[in-house]
Amino acid sequence: MDKVYNHKEVEDKIYEMWEEKGFFLPEVKKGKKPFSIILPPPNANAPLHFGHAMYVIEDILVRFHRMKGTPSLWLPGADNAGFETQFVFEKHLQEEGKSRFDFDRDELFGMIMEFVEKNRGGMERQLRKLGFSLDWSRMKFTLDEDVVKVVSQTFKKMYDDSLIYRAERLVNYCTFDGTSFSDLEVVYQERQNPLYYIKYGPLVLATTRPETKFGDTGVAVHPTDARYKKYIGKEIEIETVLGKAKIKVVGDEAVDPEFGTGVVKVTPAHDFTDFEIGKRHDLEMKQVIGFDGKMNHFAGKFEGLYAKQARKEIIEEMKKKGLVEKIDDKYTHRIGLCYKCGNVIEPLPREQWFVKMAPLAKPAIDAVKKGKIKIYPKKFEKLYFQFLENIRDWNISRQIVWGIRIPAWQCGECRNWEIELGDAPSKCSKCSSKNLTQDQDTFDTWFSSSQWPFATLQTGKQGDYEYFYPTTVMETGYDILRWWVARMVMVGLYITKKVPFENVVLHGLVNDPLGKKMSKSKGNIVNPLEIVEQYGADAVRFALVFGTALGNDQALSYPKLDASRKFTNKLWNIARFIEMNKIHNSQFTIHNSLKDLKTAAENKNDKEWIDKADKLSREVTEDIEKYNLNYAAEKLYEFIWHQFADIYVEDVKNRINENSYLVLNSIFLVLIKLLHPIMPFVTEEIYQRFNPGEFLIISDWPNEQK
């Protein structure tokens, strides 16, 4: 054996061997409860980031259960990542001087698919580099035909159960990208904009957006505001740049009497708060800004101007007419920007598909309350309940091409909607018209993701769903507890009548060495694969679980990586010592049962160390079962280095004989086994040197009989 452990010579070779031998494929044993995890599918198109390296937790669990003899499945997948991917692709088009408007929908979809297929291998190769024992034969993609079918079926079932409705809602619309965004995708920024005090008949109100005036269908004041109480419920006559108009005054609690003059113009079609006020008082929606960002016919002579331009011209005109009382130039407020292109988000009304969430949320709350699903660490239960107890209906339409197209066709005659699986319906079921067009929208990526546990298993190998569902563990970052985990529980329960997983295990974020969140804009991204290259996958894996409690964020720590790499070398050198002291004729016999080993042991000290190893083995087993992987890692590190190597090896050194050698060797192999889930490569390499032809990955867990 070399003096120094070289991970580069070992890791790829070992992984290939594991994969080739099919060790990642579970053996289905009817009647035996399996262990299963569905990998949270990384973006098919993007390289892994450090958060993905945290999936090492899943690998540790799978390897542990595999060694315990449980049929263990870890199913990989790739996510089409909707808008994210389409955006990256459009950047490429831009570089070629093209845009998505040069292609029709199918062409564009095909091109993106090709683009993704080309990049997809990267992510999979990286998962292999990290040593993840994924069953690649069961790999699924969110746009696989069979998955699309499952997702569409779910939509239809929801529609038939009256959980789906169509409604005009304000969306965060980016007129530049031509798509709406979820609230999450809007970035708020502090900006200084003029606040205009404009005259509305007898009232004066403050607004930053005078151009939306044409869409005003009400004026609101606080219901208890003494100044304006007399106007509530009445219509007032106002002078506008386009002539006189009448408008209703309503009283609404959303109005802050302290702000401005305490009077608000209500534009339900262009402001989220106003939309709510409008709904409460039954005000009309009047859209005056189009999806192209330009003023429409309601704006009279300002039609065709971009909103921003119209604002300037309207204010000039209003000044001339004496309708502007004053302008506050120092006003700062927060405005929503497109997180992709940075342009101002325009709230616009648009017909969308919505899912009624309240009926789905209740069973999901119960599942956790009744312990059918356990959340680790427990502190995250609060977030889970908070989200579900205040849930709002879910807008599942997205105005992009790269996703699963919504299987809904609208009749051009009677406006009836037909939901159809497979081919387009031939005629309208209401009026028999053949004039049907499919909705242009695709599903929100999270809509298909919410079905991932059963969608993957139902479309996988024959019998997988029956055997592996519900899955044992869903392990992911706590940051997507609401957006993904909670929705999987809701939709999973709704479709399958079973929880999609029994345990939710949540890890924290991996931040940069200074504790700051890694992000492209900050330029502090660390590529996990470079770190693997430098320190070895074992060291990276160990460093990620060592010294950080589950669910807590951690700063990437080079000293910790270094310590972990030294640990792999320490293991290597213990192995080397044992090999060098091999006593002639002696076998590397492994006593997997420490009880048997103790019976065979002759020396008192040896017997004591067997007990210590036995205690450690029990503790580590329990720690892994409770997802306290940091405890397992810390105990193994301390014991192997500072107990076993520093004390026991030094003790045996001077009194080595055949029997002591057997004990030393056996204890070491037990330690190697206990460490294998966390550090699979170096342990497998050592094991095979001691036991040619045998494989640690499928060997028995200490004290376990298969």
Place this chain on the structure above:
RNA sequence: GGAGCUGUAGCUCAGUUGGUUAGAGCGCUUCAUUGACAUUGAAGAGGUCACAGGUUCGAAUCCUGUCAGCUCCACCA
């Protein structure tokens, strides 16, 4: 504005139902050594556990408040 998390050694973090002298890694100091390993070994310094109260025989741990950092949600015309 609402909610949550975090605050422990110079740095990064553990501390598992409250229970002796609060731990680890890195760094630092002293010494040893080419003997499995200098990617080593031995010894050591270093902490009013953010702050202020409270509960308790006993608090880093439980409660209240304050301060600081982070995250999520909502969002002001």
